[in-house]
Amino acid sequence: WPQKKMQRHLREKHEVTSAVRQLIRDAAAIQAAGPQVFKSEKDGKEWIVLPSVFAPMIFALGDEPSGVFMSRNLPVKPGKSLLEIGCGIGVATICAALQGATCVATDINPAAVENVLLNAAKYNVSSSVKGVVGDMFRPFEPAKDKFDIIFWNIPWNHVDEPAVSLSPLEMAVFDPGLNLLERYFREGFDFLSPDGELFVGYSSTHAEWDAAVELCSSLHIQLVEVAAMECGHVRIELLRASRIGAPAACAVHAGREGEREDPR
Numbered sequence: 001w002p003q004k005k006m007q008r009h010l011r012e013k014h015e016v017t018s019a020v021r022q023l024i025r026d027a028a029a030i031q032a033a034g035p036q037v038f039k040s041e042k043d044g045k046e047w048i049v050l051p052s053v054f055a056p057m058i059f060a061l062g063d064e065p066s067g068v069f070m071s072r073n074l075p076v077k078p079g080k081s082l083l084e085i086g087c088g089i090g091v092a093t094i095c096a097a098l099q100g101a102t103c104v105a106t107d108i109n110p111a112a113v114e115n116v117l118l119n120a121a122k123y124n125v126s127s128s129v130k131g132v133v134g135d136m137f138r139p140f141e142p143a144k145d146k147f148d149i150i151f152w153n154i155p156w157n158h159v160d161e162p163a164v165s166l167s168p169l170e171m172a173v174f175d176p177g178l179n180l181l182e183r184y185f186r187e188g189f190d191f192l193s194p195d196g197e198l199f200v201g202y203s204s205t206h207a208e209w210d211a212a213v214e215l216c217s218s219l220h221i222q223l224v225e226v227a228a229m230e231c232g233h234v235r236i237e238l239l240r241a242s243r244i245g246a247p248a249a250c251a252v253h254a255g256r257e258g259e260r261e262d263p264r
Contacts, residue, residue, distance in 0.1 A: 032051060034051065035048055035049065035050050035051070036048075036049045036055070037049070038055060040065060040068055042068070043068065045068070046122075047089055047091065047119060048089065048115065048118045048119050048122060049089050049115065050089075050111050050112075050114065050115045050118070051111070052109065052111050053088060053089055053109065053111050053112045053115045054088045054089070054112070054173070055089070056088060056089065056091060056153075065091060066153060066201060066229065066236050067088075067091035067092055067153050067201070068091055068095065069227070069229050069236075069238075070092060070151070070153055070199075070201050070227070070238045071091060071092040071095035071096060071151075072095070073226055073227040073238050074092065074096065074149055074151060074199060074238070075149065075197065076095075076096045076099045076100075076101050076149065077099070077100065077101070078099065078100025078101070079100065079101075079102075080096075080100075080101045080102070080148040080149060081101065081102045081103070081104075081146075081147045081148045081149070081193070082096045082101045082102070082103045082104070082147060082148065082149040082150075082151065083103075083104045083105075083106070083140075083147040083149070083150045083151070083191065084096075084103065084104070084105045084106070084151050084152070085106060085107075085136055085137075085150065085151070085152035085154075085184065085188075086106075086107055086108075086136075086152050086153070086154065086155070087105035087106060087107045087112055087113070087116050087131075088107065088112050088115070088116075088153075089112070089115045089116065089119060090105050090112075090115065090116030090119050090120065090129070091153075092151055092153065093105040093116055093120070093129055094116070094119050094120060094123055094125060094129070096149075097120065097123070097125035097128040097129050098123060098125060100128075101128065101149075102128055103128055103129050103130070104129075104130045104131075104132060104147070105129060105130070105131050105132070106131070106132040106133070106134050106136075106139060107133065107134075108133070108134065108135045108136075109133075110133045113131040113132065113133050114131070116129065116131050117129065117131045136180075136183055136184065136187065137187045137188065137190075137191060140191055142190040142191055145191055146191060146192065146193040146196065147191055147192060147193060147196055148192075148193050148195070148196050148197070149196065149197055149199065150188050150191060150192060150196065150197075150198050150199065151199040151200070151201075152184055152199075152200055152201065153200075153201035154180060154181060154184060154200050154201060154202065155173050155180060156173075156181075156201075156202050156203050156206065156207035178208060178211055178212060178215055181200070181212060181215065182215055182219070184200065185198075185215075185216070185219050185221050185241060186219065188241075189243060197240055197242075198240070198241045198242070199226070199238060199239065199240055199241070200223075200238075200239050200241060201236065201237070201238055201239075202236070202237055202239055203234065203235060203236045203237065204235055204237060205233065205234055205235045206234060216241075220243055220244050220245065221241050221242070221243060221244065222241070222242050222243075222244045223239040223240070223241055224239065224240045224242070225237050225238070225239055226238045226239065226240050
């Protein structure tokens with residue numbers, strides 16, 4: 001990019017990072033008082049949120065959290081199995097369980113796993129939900145743990161800091177160096193059933209999109225847009241990832257048959 005455009009890009013990224021951090025501080029101040037109950041305006045669902053667990057309602061676009069939107073567009077059917085990585089309060093897990101899926105929710109934050117189980121009990125789907133504390137796929141064995149759907153509404157905000165410097169709540173929204181995205185793609189396919197599908201929630205407007213596309217090309221991964229939501233200048237996509245035989249000239253489909261384009 002020309003220097004002025006690059007400077008503007010970096011300034012805008014800094015402003016977004018600062019705004020996100022302020023939202024995190026606001027959320028932490030609210031949650032410090034103890035467990036909260038947040039209501040999704042669109043569907044009326046209420047969600048228990050424990051202190052130190054990411055509250056997606058604080059970052060909701062429009063009238064619902066992005067996790068609710070994405071879970072509505074996952075190919076969930078009765079009898080299917082779902083693994084939600086980085087489950088937080090378990091929005092996708094609970095929505096899938098309510099549709100008849102058998103779900104496993106995992107998070108590196110023990111409080112988040114406890115939170116999922118509380119919400120499962122609230123919606124009477126405890127028998128369909130298992131909580132596992134762990135770092136991404138490390139609690140599982142590829143030889144025996146297979147899932148029809150794997151989903152992560154992954155942290156996609158930009159920050160130029162090492163992950164070790166982030167607080168637990170910041171780790172829920174930032175992915176320095178796209179390290180989490182790379183691990184997810186490198187490891188996730190080993191845990192899919194024969195007809196299983198890997199999904200990721202992302203943002204082409206606020207993530208390091210060009211770097212993500214380059215990463216996918218280097219890993220021979222194609223991303224297909226399943227659904228998208230917009231609010232103001234923010235666009236969030238539910239993307240399906242699949243392996244391809246050779247690096248793609250453009251690693252992103254628009255999600256419509258025969259079309260290929262950058263969703264920005």
